[in-house]
Amino acid sequence: MTRVRADGSKDGVELDMLSWSGRTTLEVLGQAGLGHSFDPLTEDQADEFATAVKEFFPQMSRSVLFRALLPYASKVGPASFRRWVVERAPLDYVQQVRRITDTMHDRSVEIFHEKKALLEKGDDALKHQIGEGRDVMSILLRANMSASENDKLPDDELIGQVSTMILAGMDTTANSLARALQLLADHPEVQEKLRQEILQAVEAEGDGDMLDYDKAMELPYLEAVCRETLRVYPGVTVLFRNTTKDITLPLSEPIRLRDGTLADAIPIPKGTRVIPNVGASNIDPALWGPDAHVWRPERWLEPLPRAVEEAHIPGVYSHLCVQTVILAVPSLALMPVMGPFSMTFIGGNKACIGFKFAQVEMKTVLLVLLQHFKFKPTGKKIVWNFAGVQYPSVGEIGSEPGLPLLVSPLRP
Incomplete structure (x- = not known):
């Protein structure tokens, strides 16, 4: 420098x-x-x-x-x-x-x-x-x-x-x-x-x-x-995992299968390669709202959407920012915090x-x-x-x- x-x-x-x-x-x-x-x-x-x-x-x-x-x-x-x-x-x-x-x-x-x-x-x-x-x-x-x-x-x-x-x-x-x-x-x-x-x-x-x-x-x-x-x-936007046993994966929202039926869970056999999409989860409009793709730091100084709080996303990058945010906006101390918020880590x-x-x-x-x-x-x-x-x-x-x-x- x-x-x-x-x-x-x-x-x-x-x-x-x-x-x-x-x-x-x-x-x-x-x-x-x-x-x-x-x-x-x-x-x-x-x-x-x-x-x-x-x-x-x-x-x-x-x-x-x-x-x-x-x-x-x-x-x-x-x-x-x-x-x-x-x-x-x-x-x-x-x-x-x-x-x-x-x-x-x-x-x-x-x-x-x-x-x-x-x-x-x-x-x-x-x-x-x-x-x-x-x-x-x-x-x-x-x-x-x-x-x-x-x-x-x-x-x-x-x-x-x-x-x-x-x-x-x-x-x-x-x-x-x-x-x-x-x-x-x-x-x-x-x-x-x-x-x-x-x-x-x-x-x-x-x-x-x-x-x-x-x-x-x-x-x-x-x-x-x-x-x-x-x-x-x-x-890192995607992960690669292999299932070690037969599991049934619950879905946050039902999806329509090829035969036209709705399913709220998917059976996944042992040995299946699973590719979780971290990037898509982090910018899902259903959770973050219509501006989910927009880089806007101020969103963290505002009450987060209820859908984010209730999503129970299983990431370690959880509510570590809550104390910091409350220092900036004391009124947010009354906001219930469920966390985690993203799968980044x-x-x-x-x-x-x-x-x-x-x-x-x-x-x-x-x-x-x-x-x-x-x-x-x-x-x-x-x-x-x-x-x-x-x-x-x-x-x-x-x-x-x-x-x-x-x-x-x-x-x-």
Whole structure:
């Protein structure tokens, strides 16, 4: 961002905010989850690991046949044979996925062994490291080292947790953050209203340009902007599940079958692939009203439609905003809250375990950026691509991931 301040251009400097969002979330995940710094965010060039993770979902979305065969191919022969086949596959997208996974695996192994060596030296060695041994990986390794032989996890499983943690937490949060910045650029009145809320809070109770956790989480319009972004534009729009037993699925509304009869439940046999549509649930006009598709943060500062309250949507992203909303509109304290309101972070025992961390991260980054910078559209056409995690690109669907925005300093 030093380049933005030094440029002095009236309209601002064009920056790829998807790249910067990804680098930021990777660094936050690295420090909090692994006690490791990937990227000091001082150079224009991203870390190789960050680039690999950013390319993973776009490449996998192009590899439909590869993904379909993967569950079966993984059972054929030893790992060395499967590796031999992959290295000789004459398909570019297969080689791209191989390159990406190799980069991620090699760095994961490096981080794991560094962390394990420090833990074996004792807590004094960790005190001088990022996170001081309180990161998730240090806690996991410490517990594994003290576990009985029967309960210990093998090293390869622990190494796999490094890539899993980063892959699950980087693109999802980074792309949602990039989407929020794009929406704020497209809606300057919302951007300014949010900025004023942040500046007033920091001036009244901040330390430098930061607020403590409780104060930051209590900002009602910041909560509304983040919640509305995640409602209308969830990073993951569909899920893939297989039924483990025969079930009967109840329906919120009857549907007409092919023979013309109405049904209020559907029998689903064991082994059926079920694809819940998170995105459709979040913008269902029957629940949210005729403006369900409209990004309007103010809806969270108003009484929600009764249909939303009574829907009993089984998501973990429930009424966490209620306390914040009531602070902004005390009269809503009398409103009965049923929650949950959306499926953005899924639900049940497969729900996102890092959803609260993602919320805090998204709010913190917006809180800091909007105090110092303004964001405007470049005029270039931005399209969002359907993939494991939705991602933006310029001009055409399927092109290189990117989200250019004009960024200018709030103050010279």
